[in-house]
Amino acid sequence: MDEIHIDKVLRSRRRTIALIVTPEARVIVRAPLKTPAALIDDFIKKHHGWIWKKVAEMKERPQAIAHAYEEGEIFWFLGRSYPLHIIDGPGAGIQRTDRLCVPRTTTPDIRSGIQRWYRAEAAQEIRSRCMWFSMMTGYSPASVRITDARQRWGSCTNKGGLNFSWRLIQAPLEIVDYVIVHEFVHLRQPDHSQKFWTKVEALMPDYDLRRKWLRENERLLKI
Numbered sequence: 001m002d003e004i005h006i007d008k009v010l011r012s013r014r015r016t017i018a019l020i021v022t023p024e025a026r027v028i029v030r031a032p033l034k035t036p037a038a039l040i041d042d043f044i045k046k047h048h049g050w051i052w053k054k055v056a057e058m059k060e061r062p063q064a065i066a067h068a069y070e071e072g073e074i075f076w077f078l079g080r081s082y083p084l085h086i087i088d089g090p091g092a093g094i095q096r097t098d099r100l101c102v103p104r105t106t107t108p109d110i111r112s113g114i115q116r117w118y119r120a121e122a123a124q125e126i127r128s129r130c131m132w133f134s135m136m137t138g139y140s141p142a143s144v145r146i147t148d149a150r151q152r153w154g155s156c157t158n159k160g161g162l163n164f165s166w167r168l169i170q171a172p173l174e175i176v177d178y179v180i181v182h183e184f185v186h187l188r189q190p191d192h193s194q195k196f197w198t199k200v201e202a203l204m205p206d207y208d209l210r211r212k213w214l215r216e217n218e219r220l221l222k223i
């Protein structure tokens with residue numbers, strides 16, 4: 001039996017021990033405050049097979065792209081890939097053709113310019129999809145905001161406002177739509193109960209496939 005490396009043990013006021021394997025394949029144990037170390041070791045041994053399986057699964061998933069913001073690097077927009085093309089001389093801002101054309105003079109730098117562009121595009125696309133789903137479902141969010149979140153693609157405030165990360169706009173439209181529908185249903189059902197998923201399914205019968213795509217490809221969206 002191979003040794004399992006535990007990255008972190010987090011103790012808190014909880015009642016049970018739980019194991020988490022992060023998308024980066026790190027193994028984290030959550031345990032009640034006074035759990036003896038031996039009990040934690042036992043728990044890990046007992047779940048050895050599950051941990052290995054999970055770690056292997058996470059390692060197989062697509063990795064985040066580390067961008068250097070150089071010519072030819074791939075950027076995703078609504079599920080399609082666009083190689084970066086850096087234009088010399090003053091351009092008319094960032095343009096998406098079959099490439100992502102970015103003037104070299106973009107301020108303060110190309111990286112921030114691209115992120116600003118993504119954010120503006122995300123605001124436009126996500127707001128228009130939200131309007132469409134409002135018409136389809138009769139649910140209406142109090143506001144739609146675009147955030148800089150790296151993990152939470154969407155969230156719902158207790159005042160009925162919806163937040164979406166601009167990073168989501170890199171994913172195919174059907175994935176963007178899934179996150180929107182998910183948050184729309186939260187307007188009326190704040191938890192992830194069976195009732196919640198039944199409502200999601202009623203609006204989007206193949207939601208599970210889209211959810212799976214997002215789980216498996218989330219690292220692609222982390223730029």
Ligand SMILES: [Zn+2]
Nearest residue numbers: 182186191192
């Ligand atoms: Zn949710």
